[in-house]
Amino acid sequence: MHQDPGPPAGVRVGFTAAGARRGCRAALALTIGLMPFGLVVGMAADAKGLSLLETLVMSGLVFAGTAQLVALELWADPAPVLAATLAVLVINLRMAPMGAALAPVLDRLSGLRLWGSLAVLVDNAFALMVAEMRAGRRDAGFLVGASLTMWANWMVMCCVGHVFGAAVRLPPGHPVFFASVAALMAILVPIWRGRSDLLPWVVAGAAALAAHGAGLGAPWPVLAGALLGSAAGAARDLRRT
Numbered sequence: 523m524h525q526d527p528g529p530p531a532g533v534r535v536g537f538t539a540a541g542a543r544r545g546c547r548a549a550l551a552l553t554i555g556l557m558p559f560g561l562v563v564g565m566a567a568d569a570k571g572l573s574l575l576e577t578l579v580m581s582g583l584v585f586a587g588t589a590q591l592v593a594l595e596l597w598a599d600p601a602p603v604l605a606a607t608l609a610v611l612v613i614n615l616r617m618a619p620m621g622a623a624l625a626p627v628l629d630r631l632s633g634l635r636l637w638g639s640l641a642v643l644v645d646n647a648f649a650l651m652v653a654e655m656r657a658g659r660r661d662a663g664f665l666v667g668a669s670l671t672m673w674a675n676w677m678v679m680c681c682v683g684h685v686f687g688a689a690v691r692l693p694p695g696h697p698v699f700f701a702s703v704a705a706l707m708a709i710l711v712p713i714w715r716g717r718s719d720l721l722p723w724v725v726a727g728a729a730a731l732a733a734h735g736a737g738l739g740a741p742w743p744v745l746a747g748a749l750l751g752s753a754a755g756a757a758r759d760l761r762r763t
Contacts, residue, residue, distance in 0.1 A: 537635050537662045545650070545667025552646050553675040559587050560676050563594070564683020570597045574684050581680040585644060585673055589613045616748030620648045623752075627651070627660045635662065642669035721758055726751025 560581075567577040567590075584590055592613055593606040621628065621640055628639060639662050647669040654664050730747030738746075 536660075537631060537666075539663060541659075541661030541663030542667030542670075544661075545647075545664035545669075546671045548650050548664070549647065549668040549671040552650075553672060556587075556646070556672060556675060557679050560679025561683035563587055563590050564680040564685075565687035566591060566594045566683075567680070568684045568687030570594050571599070572597075572684075574681065577680055577684045578677060581677055582673075584610060585642065585676060586610070586614055587676075612742075612745055615745055617643055619748060619752035620645075624648070624651060624655075624665070626655065627662050627665070631662055639666050639669075642666060642673055644669060644672060646672060718758070722751045722755035725754035 563581065564577060567580070572580070580590060580593075584593075589610040592609050596602055596606050596609060620643060624643075628636060631639060643665070647665055650668050651665045654661070726747040729750040730743040733743040733746040
């Protein structure tokens, strides 16, 4: 069985305040692209009749824009709590392979530091942390700093979107709805390592498109892409060992 050989010589693994500050700075640029996404979630929650408190509780605990939008699409009166919960669970299962990919850092934590890091893990912070690991830095504080910066921005933007939701009604297809996708595409650039990354990326994209083409609605395309792309990447890495 392949085992993690541990950090390279001279690489410090831990959880430091300096790493958290570096994560905050790294996340600041991404928060600009995520602001419209938070506004959209806030406006959608207002349109579905959720109060500001309910919107903030949902945003603070779930902290996953795609999952929140899927839940809001299902929202009705009476609230389909079970259906919405299952939909959010399925779409957030992609976090499992993300956590496994960060094992060289997270496996050396325990208690509140470990579970707190996992609790605030999101796609964008994951991508930033992967870039850190590839640069030879394994400070879990970076992940938490980046994630908490995005969480704070998310809460503020969801609040603003809810407050002004009644005054601003954007039509479907408005460019602001593309902001979150653009932000995610931007963070793919620093983690691209060349042709060796092409296979899992192509498999993930093809799987998501196939699920969408088959008529499967959210969250199945995202889940199919995440799981099959991760499997392709794991198979590639196993062949190298």
